Amino acid sequence: MARKDVIQGPRNEEGIAAVLDALASLFGSRFQAGQSFREQHSHTTTYLSSQLPDGVVFVESTEDVQAVVRLCAKHRVPIVAFGTGTSLEGQVNAPSGGISVDFSRMNAILSVNPEDLDCTVEPGVTREQLNTYLRDTGLFFPIDPGANASLGGMTATRASGTNAVRYGTMKDNVLALTVVTANGEEIRTAHRARKSSAGYDLTRLFVGSEGTLGLITSITLRLQGIPEKISGGVCAFPSLEDACNAVIMTIQLGIPVARIELLDEMQMRACNAYSNLSYPEQPTLFLEFHGTEETVALQSQQFAAIAADFGCKAFHYTTNAEERAQLWKARHNAYWASRALQPALAALSTDVCVPISRLAECVAETQADIRAEGLLAPIVGHAGDGNFHVLLLFDDKDAADVERAEAFIGRLNARALAMDGTCTGEHGIGQGKMSYLAEELGSALPVMRSVKKALDPDSIFNPGKIFHT
Incomplete structure (x- = not known):
């Protein structure tokens, strides 16, 4: 049974048939219309019903993306971008059918500029792939949503994760994009300068647009230096309220915590069983501090004092990389x-x-x-x-x-x-939170629809997502 707000959209059967024939001719084996491929490209890790595309194209270049967009625009056929399929609100479903554009083969790291702390990647690059590539440069990309998501998908959904409290979200870490728009042209939203007052902020417009305004073909990202020292810790509290109040006090006092994750009693019980841990099954905070040996020790001490005021009996922290890895693996496996x-x-x-x-x-x-x-x-x-x-x-x-x-x-x-x-x-809006967006920003929805209409007049980009057009 699907959510009530997930609906099947109108289908352009004649246009879809024409596009399927043309893509098979243009892309050969890189175009697939088999049931298994279509099912894979509508997968969602929530209970939303799958809505399959009619075909899947594995693009390898901007020119490929442009060819698909121009063809679909000509026949008014929907296009749904696909990265790794980890979105949680039905963003990759195809309620009106159409073509899924799989970016997994556009996975080149185009440039790294260590002196400027930035890089440019294709949308199919995953966060783990990028950080493995960057390891010898002393730099890393900090946004960590848990899943090994593609950077194109993370940009499209304005992702964040465990490091957001220190390093921000994707909106804070994307400097520029190239995007193929509805007429098949590629535009560049900005250059690599750290700030600009030049015109509308088109970069932020596309970040979080969930594939409804265009298809991202490259992303320029901020990078950070790998910290000299990292410490991680675990602290259990008598109640969830005590744990939350310790977080609030930590943030209000300006302690530069890099990660501060909250797990309730039930989640701790699940993590202990699944990850073979033995932490107290109480409301718990997982923390991490980044800096020098002196600063992380000081920050840990400052937090320990706050935690004690809210009933934490013992704050266990370590700088051992293996122990920290075990801790965060358990956190990232919380879903499973x-x-x-x-x-x-x-x-x-x-x-x-x-x-x-x-x-x-x-x-x-x-x-x-x-x-x-x-x-x-x-x-x-x-x-x-x-x-x-x-x-x-x-x-x-x-x-x-x-x-x-x-x-x-x-x-x-x-x-x-x-x-x-x-x-x-x-998580974004996708299909699952459309009614709640209307409650949250109802008076702004007509403006959003106007932007959508201006950039995508025939509504070919991911229709049936964010709001009904």
Whole structure:
């Protein structure tokens, strides 16, 4: 059973047939229309129903992208960009059919400029691939959403992750883009200068547009120096509210924490079982500090004092790389650890974000709601920026259970919006959060539609996402 706001769009059967024939001729084996390829390119890790494209093109160059766009524009056939398929709100579904453009073969690192702390990559490059390539330069790319996502997909969904509290999100780390627009032309949104007052900020317009305005063909990114010393730690608290208040105090005092992740009791139980750990099954913070040996020691001491004020009995931290890797592997496996609690159930991963001062209140109310409804729903979050996730496990074949799950998600989003927050800190809107976007930014939707209409007059780019056109 799919969410109520996931609908099938109108199909242009004649145009689709013409495009399929033309792409088979142009791309040969790099065009696939088999069922397995189509299913792979509509995959979503939530319970949204898959909506398959009619064909998949594996592009290898900007010229390939332009050829696909011009052909689809001519016949008014939808185009859905595909990176690695890790998006969580149905962004890669094809509600009106059409063509999936797979960027996995556009995976070249085009240039690295160590002196300027930037690089330019093709959209199919993954974050792990880039950081492996950069290792010998002493630089790294800090945005880490957990999954080994493509940088094109991360740009399109304005991704963030565990490092966002120190290094920001994709919107803060993309300097420039090249994009193929609806007429098949490639534009460049900016140059490599660290700041500019030249015209509209088209870079930020495309960052987070979820493939609805054009297809990204290259990305220029900010890089950071690999820290001289990194320390990581774990701290358990008597209550979720105490853990959240420790986060708030840490941020308000300006302690430059690089990562500060919140896991509730249920999530800790899941992580212990899945990752073979033995941490207390209490509300817990995972932390990391970056700097010199002296600064990370000082920051750890400062946090330990704050944590003690909120009931933490012992803050265990280490600079040992293997121990830190084990800690963060467990955090990144939180989704699979939660799924393992009840493997037979469907999973709905959702997120909201609130001002940091409202985090404790929002998480506490959400946890109370979970208990009152008898739900199985671990909480984990990027607590340093007020963003947290709920992984709701439920029976998607039971209409009553689906209705109960959707009602909970509705209350969660309403709660965040009432606290001047947002319905999504990093998952994006896609198909799953369209109704909540209308509640959050209703008066701004006509402006968004005007932008969409101006850049994509025939609505060929990822139709049926973000808002209905």
